[in-house]
Amino acid sequence: MRFQDASPDARAVVYAGIQADPLVARxxxxxxxxTPAQRVLARAVMNGMSTGPSAWQAMFPTLFGPGAPVAxxxxxxxxxxxxxxxxxxxxxxxxxxxxxxxIVESVTELLVRRRxxxxxxxxxxAPGVAPGGAAAAVRRERRILxxxxxxxxxxxxxxxxxxxxxxxxxxxxxxxxxxADVLHQLDDARTHAADEDEALTATIVVFxxxxxxxxxxxxxxxxxxxxxxxxxxxxxxxxxx
Amino acid sequence: xxxISTVGDAIAAARPAYDDLAAFAEDVEDEWSYxxxxxxxxxxxxxxxxxxxxxxxxxxxxxxxxxxLVAEVAAIDDPHRAIDWLSTFPQVLLVALGExx
Numbered sequence: 001m002r003f004q005d006a007s008p009d010a011r012a013v014v015y016a017g018i019q020a021d022p023l024v025a026r027x028x029x030x031x032x033x034x035t036p037a038q039r040v041l042a043r044a045v046m047n048g049m050s051t052g053p054s055a056w057q058a059m060f061p062t063l064f065g066p067g068a069p070v071a072x073x074x075x076x077x078x079x080x081x082x083x084x085x086x087x088x089x090x091x092x093x094x095x096x097x098x099x100x101x102x103i104v105e106s107v108t109e110l111l112v113r114r115r116x117x118x119x120x121x122x123x124x125x126a127p128g129v130a131p132g133g134a135a136a137a138v139r140r141e142r143r144i145l146x147x148x149x150x151x152x153x154x155x156x157x158x159x160x161x162x163x164x165x166x167x168x169x170x171x172x173x174x175x176x177x178x179x180a181d182v183l184h185q186l187d188d189a190r191t192h193a194a195d196e197d198e199a200l201t202a203t204i205v206v207f208x209x210x211x212x213x214x215x216x217x218x219x220x221x222x223x224x225x226x227x228x229x230x231x232x233x234x235x236x237x238x239x240x241x
Numbered sequence: 242x243x244x245i246s247t248v249g250d251a252i253a254a255a256r257p258a259y260d261d262l263a264a265f266a267e268d269v270e271d272e273w274s275y276x277x278x279x280x281x282x283x284x285x286x287x288x289x290x291x292x293x294x295x296x297x298x299x300x301x302x303x304x305x306x307x308x309x310l311v312a313e314v315a316a317i318d319d320p321h322r323a324i325d326w327l328s329t330f331p332q333v334l335l336v337a338l339g340e341x342x
Binding site: 036037040041043044047048049050055058059060061062064065066067068174175176208209210211212214215216218219232233 | 272274275278279282283286300301302303305306309310312313316317322324325326327328329331332333336337339341342
């Protein structure tokens with residue numbers, strides 16, 4: 001089993017530009033530390049109709065209402081999540097869809113880099129951010145190659161390339177993004193790795209409620225029993241493996 | 242919309258909008274099964290909260306949150322977005338009620 005950069009085709013070039021958007025990085029950093037309620041706020045606003053803050057502040061009384069904190073880190077994060085999400089919502093429909101996808105991938109990468117097992121030796125990096133070896137172990141847009149198996153066309157969104165603890169992760173904005181192709185690709189990676197006596201965890205990260213994901217999975221006939229589901233409420237598990 | 246003074250009132254006031262959203266989402270025929278699985282799954286969750294906490298007074302801001310949520314989904318003009326909101330709507334409502342999604 002070996003990992004390889006995806007081919008720099010036209011899609012990859014366009015998508016690289018989306019991933020490099022500073023708004024993507026800003027939103028991802030906020031959402032990596034957000035509470036479940038703040039993540040629901042982001043999900044709602046990024047796919048909402050209203051582009052002003054007042055409607056959203058009204059809809060989320062636990063974050064902005066009379067009983068919510070009026071100051072402090074939590075309130076500041078709520079305000080920042082709302083502001084960043086509104087910026088996403090103000091993009092055109094196609095662009096906002098791409099930006100949302102890139103944000104889910106960036107949040108996933110940030111959280112996976114926090115794993116202690118993937119952290120390597122700290123050398124002057126911010127707490128919680130994996131340096132050196134981990135930076136090399138957690139990658140984006142990578143293919144996984146197996147002997148005698150034709151390579152998949154689509155790269156995995158995030159990979160953990162730590163020997164003995166490898167992981168292939170695909171990221172989706174919503175439960176509706178779960179489909180047979182994605183499930184087959186993830187399960188194929190896991191089984192091909194097993195054929196080579198390698199351990200590889202297949203994970204699908206969905207920025208949507210677990211309940212919706214389970215409903216979606218219920219009717220899927222593609223193999224997924226061995227694929228780990230990380231939903232909006234359980235995102236923080238990515239940091240713990 | 243009837244006045245909202247309890248958790249049960251809030252869920253009852255939100256439900257018609259959710260039903261409308263589901264009906265609109267059905268315009269996407271390829272997703273008929275998902276839509277008709279998803280709606281009942283979330284209605285079950287909302288009903289469970291109504292049964293457990295329906296008599297509790299609604300917290301501050303809930304009476305304003307529900308009409309804002311209903312207005313938000315009423316503005317949706319794309320059935321594909323409506324499908325996404327079939328999942329998002331109950332999450333927003335539950336968070337407003339102090340529940341985990």
